[in-house]
Amino acid sequence: MKILYSCIFMVTSFLVITCSGNNNVVAGRGATNTGERMHDLTQLNFSYSPDEIRNICNQEQDRVNAGIDAVAAVDLSTVNFDTGILALETVLAEFSTSLEPVNFLKYVSADADVRDAADECEQAIAKLYVDIFAREDLYKVVKACEAKSQNLGTVQKRLVTEYLEEFQRNGLELPLEKRKKFIEKKKKLVELTTEFDKNLVEWKDSLAVSREELDGMPDDYIKGLEKTEDGKYKVGLSYPEYFPFMQNAKNADARRRLQIKFFNRGGDRNTELLETAIRLRHESAQLLGKKDHATFVLEQRMAKEPETVLAFLNDLIAKLKPKGESDLAELLELKRKDEPGAAEILPWDWRYYDNQLKKEKYQVDHQKIKEYFPLATVNKGMFEIYETLLDVDFVEDPDAPRWHDSVLAYKVVDNKTKKHVASFYMDLFPRQGKYGHAAAFTLVSGYTRPDGSYQRPVSSIVANFNAPQEGQPSLLTHNEVETHFHEFGHIMHQVLTTAPYTTFSGTRVKRDFVEAPSQMLENWVWNKASLSKLSGHYLRPSETLPDELLDSLLKAKLADAGILYLRQLFFGMLDMTYHTSASVNSTAIYEKLQKEIMLIAMPPGTQPQASFGHLMGGYDAGYYGYLWSEVFAQDMFTRFENEGLLNPATGADYRHWILEKGGTQDPSDLIRGFLGREPNNLAFLRSLGLNAR
16 A cells, blocks of 8 residues: 555646646547657756756746747637647647756756755746646637537646636736735745645754664664764664664664654645645635635546535444454454563554564565565565556666766567667665655657657656665565556556647546556556566566465455554545644644544654755645545456456456556546446455455
8 A cells, every 4th residue: 555655746747736737649649649759858858957947947948938939829700729729739848848858857966056956946937837728819719629629639628727726826817916826825824834834854863872772773784873973873764774763773762752853844835835725725725716625626626525525434444444444353462571561562663563463473584575575586576566567667777867867767668560669767775865665757748749759757756765775775565566556557657658749648637546557557556476577586577475474475465454544534534624624733633633533643842844845846635636536546446357367368458458548537437438337336345455345
């Protein structure tokens, strides 16, 4: 269940303003594309200086403004789809193609000055998009095109509607004074989200611990830690250091101290930024006549309205609370072996005793298991599985430009046509200043160009797995293997697109569906045959994960499902509570809901919401979508269960219906097309160990 720290980024924002992209296309009917794909990786450049980034950013803004002015100047009496909507789509798509790779450096460059310049550019572009979709002359062009859209193809009509709604949702139907207020708030939100994100990326903190406080930690972990001048060990807040410590360190007070630091990332300033953003979102929604921000957001999602989301979350909370209570009771029983008088599982106890339970009851030793998942072996097996399913070949591209020596680059070759259809990067190890979670970034979107050729998509996985050490390769936990599989699923969704317009390209689908394609693919890492492909001991490569370890892993899959899913439900309810309110005390709400829903207290003296990047990164009023989309993910997986996990015909259908079409059709239609029936929640409930009738 790869959820909390997975995200999808289209670096330059546009429609659905925080994680969406831009557009372009050739006239045509807007179905599939037969033109030759173009755009080599060698055309990309990740070596810009800060001044070069600023110059490029300014030049491209001048260029897009000139293009926008030309579209706005067309004669409304003669304007049509090609000269209006398509022309606007083309201008914005070319703008996106030029700047997304540049702005990506904000997340991955090792140079702080480069990151700052890219950050400035991204913020300027986000504000520019607000201005573009506040232009009354452009809105008149779009409305004129909409009035003449009756003879357009289905996808073209969908594009017209997307533009029309985006202008309306940007305040174009408001009186001028209200519109000015709305635009002012939108631009302020751009500043708030940019600062929030930067504060997290640049946050530096660690805990100095004695050798005794590292009791329980494996030797390779200790070996990889920096030392302080007085001989103590520095445990950082990056995932490869934080989570293993919380799972294995025997010293409860050391776990407590580290957790407090982890849940104070972003600090008071980020809490202030979040609360200001929540207030501005609410005020903006009310200016548009909406009850609250959640109502505004959900109008364009599968769920449609907050009441549907709240009913979905509350139903699952009721179903899963008994399992969560029994999970905690089992952990408390284990804790009492160490502390006979213990009354509860404290926040810093959960991961530790959960790990101990899996070791003692299920014989799951994550440190032992990770020896069988060296990154190179996982990549090889993952590639084989995806290549078989999707009828493609991944070819390493040693000549591709890179932003860091550790980055890998690949071409995607379609096996039927033998053509190079896309490319992707893998940036998998932590660095100071690098984006700290796991995500799939669109660098170049796929779309049909004016000359009929297809813009070859380029994407990148950005993750933070353990880097290789002397005498030992990068080793992944099974949980990290699942994360990697999930993010690579997003990459395939992005780069195998055949959508004719950037607006609908790749993962530009309804946000509460976007996780489903990748979540469906997580099931492969729980399958014995797949795990034999993905594993091989780092010292004895031919030795795959032993049956006894594999069986233990599978038996323990639902051991903590109650707590894990209640945690996700807590995050979803927290998000909805924030975004159905005018203003909030975000810490008090967090503390109350975590205890009520997850059944474990919030660590005292912390503000975890200050590092909850999803709420400032496009998932506002949308976090429920992780569980909502999992319903469809598990339902889609039933076809593979019935027809074979490596069945090429089923994989071809999946590629056609789910990956290639992007946002050109409603997700419900795509799911029905793939399943051949109406979707249901039975497989999802079974996956949680719940009765499904």
